Amino acid sequence: MNRKLAFSVLTGVLTASLFAGTGLSALAQKSSQTYAIVFKKNLPSNYEEIISKAGGNVLRTLPKIGGLEVESSDPGFLKNLKGVSGIQAANIEMKQKLDFKKVDPSTTDGQPVTDIPQADEIYSYWDYQWDIKRITHNGDSYNIETGGTEKNGQVKHKAIVGVIDTGIDPDHPDLKANIVGGENFVPAGADAGETGDPNDIMDRVGHGTHVAGSIAANGKVKGVGPDLGIRVYRVFPESGSAPNSWITDAIIQAADDNVDVINMSIGDFDAISRYNFQGTGSYSDIADILLWKRAIKYAIGKNVTVVVAAGNESLNLNNPTEITDYMNQEYGYLGFKYKGATMEVPGQIPGVITVSSSNEWSTDKIAFYSNYGTKSIDVTGPGGDNGPVYDETRDLSQRDFHYRTLSTWPTYLDPYFTSNLKGYALLNGTSMASPKVAGIAGVIKAANPDLKPSQVAALIRKTSVDMGKRGTDQLFGAGEANAYNALK
Incomplete structure (x- = not known):
């Protein structure tokens, strides 16, 4: 989860640190969150409709690997996706933050x-x-x-x-x-x-x-x-x-x-x-x-x-x-x-x-x-x-x-x-x-x-x-x- 540029963290150089974890702590600070969604096979032709009905908006498509980056302000967004049979996995998307630690x-x-x-x-x-x-x-x-x-x-x-x-x-x-x-x-x-x-x-x-x-x-x-x-x-x-x-x-x-x-x-x-x-x-x-x-x-x-x-x-x-x-x-x-x-x-x-x-x-x-x-x-x-x-x-x-x-x-x-x-x-x-x-x-x-x-x-x-x-x-x-x- 702690995605980081692979500098040495211990030596005070550039790191990319995850502060939001699952992203839930960030929800308390902002109205929307981004999610990673993976379908079992290819993206269905109606993927935008599926995401919209669940309360989300597609930010990025990865059609060659059946993935999406989605934004939603609905805290129940992941629960709303559970009934979609074509989705293999979904989670709040991990983010990295770059900081010089001098x-x-x-x-x-x-x-x-x-x-x-x-x-x-x-x-x-x-x-x-x-x-x-x-x-x-x-x-x-x-x-x-x-x-x-x-x-x-x-x-x-x-x-x-x-x-x-x-x-x-x-x-x-x-x-x-x-x-x-x-x-x-x-x-x-x-x-x-x-x-x-x-x-x-x-x-x-x-x-x-x-x-x-x-x-x-x-x-x-x-x-x-x-x-x-x-x-x-x-x-x-x-x-x-x-x-x-x-x-x-x-x-x-x-x-x-x-x-x-x-x-x-x-x-x-x-x-x-x-x-x-x-x-x-x-x-x-x-x-x-x-x-x-x-x-x-x-x-x-x-x-x-x-x-x-x-x-x-x-x-x-x-x-x-x-x-x-x-x-x-x-x-x-x-x-x-x-x-x-x-x-x-x-x-x-x-x-x-x-x-x-x-x-x-x-x-x-x-x-x-x-x-x-x-x-x-x-x-x-x-x-x-x-x-x-x-x-x-x-x-x-x-x-x-x-x-x-x-x-x-x-x-x-x-x-x-x-x-x-x-x-x-x-x-x-x-x-x-x-x-x-x-x-x-x-x-x-x-x-x-x-x-x-x-x-x-x-x-x-x-x-x-x-x-x-x-x-x-x-x-x-x-x-x-x-x-x-x-x-x-």
């Missing part, structure tokens, strides 16, 4: 990095990209496959990665040659500055630009595939929320656009079992889960490899009790009471490649924030952390941001608080791990266009660098994904 560096936080030169003072940041250097075998993978070919300053992309995120800086010098288009799924009115222009892919937050750079930057910093194409799907406004229906709509569109790979540095927890809210009744998130499953199945059916972040709650995703305890601790004060199973989505949806986060300094420990689980993690990717001293002490003043990962940042935004850099930023999280694996999937597809998603995933696992316990383990999965090994 800690004053002068008090308890680590000090910002100031010893990395500004972009106009340096030819290349390669020496600062420990993560990309490691998974490309110090750039040797570029001699095998970059994701495209360059001629007379023009790039011919051999594979396209769809980035479902906060958008991108379309004029960033390291990215603009590889941006092949995109679409905005944020409707008008989502916040004060949102017009709903479908062509508006500009990143207001920074997260999507950083993710895209890890995949396909080609300038001061390098991505895994410097000639891969990037197609952008913006699902987050500058502030406010990103309902599940916007994200699944973007997955479907990316598949229809024939991207080769989708990266989603997004994660949340949805309840499979029913839970209680303030004694008002029992609820579940089955409709949301079904939308995820159907959208990802649709993408895989269109030969798209889907890569996702494992999340940053430091949880064993295969321990139901641990997750239930986390949910009650996180949301109990709002009146929620969880007893049964909850799953991480999309990380535990069948068919995706789920990525935990490794760090620079250890081959035995994953990043402190990363989720894990033997049955959940496929591979790990370098997402960075705050260094070994912080890992040992958890003393905020001992955080060393040099151990985070350097990538592109919107040139029009202020420097991120971890450094004084303009146009680049040091971030950590499974958000930063996932796009490395998506980039590897991209160059694999560029070199082997006939491979199916299951084959791409198998190759990434097979050629990963074993870390932790020998063989597949709950922290690293099959190991740290490696572009050079996969292409070699």
Whole structure:
């Protein structure tokens, strides 16, 4: 339920937090609520009439997966739908909220990095990209496959990665040659500055630009595939929320656009079992889960490899009790009471490649924030952390941001608080791990266009660098994904 961009929550960086839970607490504050509705099969021809009779208004249709986003001011709307035989599941739609959580560096936080030169003072940041250097075998993978070919300053992309995120800086010098288009799924009115222009892919937050750079930057910093194409799907406004229906709509569109790979540095927890809210009744998130499953199945059916972040709650995703305890601790004060199973989505949806986060300094420990689980993690990717001293002490003043990962940042935004850099930023999280694996999937597809998603995933696992316990383990999965090994 707690859908969030997969930055590290514990390190005071950007998070997307669910405050409304089932949405019932929001009903006390506003006159209407949005709902996710999934039909058993296709949308019936009279779906608008069905929704209208129940007291709702259709906001978004997802005909290819039989889903709807609906708004209603009737508190009995879900009860009104119970008599409709064609509906498989319905629940109040989960929403996310983006907030920068900055800690004053002068008090308890680590000090910002100031010893990395500004972009106009340096030819290349390669020496600062420990993560990309490691998974490309110090750039040797570029001699095998970059994701495209360059001629007379023009790039011919051999594979396209769809980035479902906060958008991108379309004029960033390291990215603009590889941006092949995109679409905005944020409707008008989502916040004060949102017009709903479908062509508006500009990143207001920074997260999507950083993710895209890890995949396909080609300038001061390098991505895994410097000639891969990037197609952008913006699902987050500058502030406010990103309902599940916007994200699944973007997955479907990316598949229809024939991207080769989708990266989603997004994660949340949805309840499979029913839970209680303030004694008002029992609820579940089955409709949301079904939308995820159907959208990802649709993408895989269109030969798209889907890569996702494992999340940053430091949880064993295969321990139901641990997750239930986390949910009650996180949301109990709002009146929620969880007893049964909850799953991480999309990380535990069948068919995706789920990525935990490794760090620079250890081959035995994953990043402190990363989720894990033997049955959940496929591979790990370098997402960075705050260094070994912080890992040992958890003393905020001992955080060393040099151990985070350097990538592109919107040139029009202020420097991120971890450094004084303009146009680049040091971030950590499974958000930063996932796009490395998506980039590897991209160059694999560029070199082997006939491979199916299951084959791409198998190759990434097979050629990963074993870390932790020998063989597949709950922290690293099959190991740290490696572009050079996969292409070699």
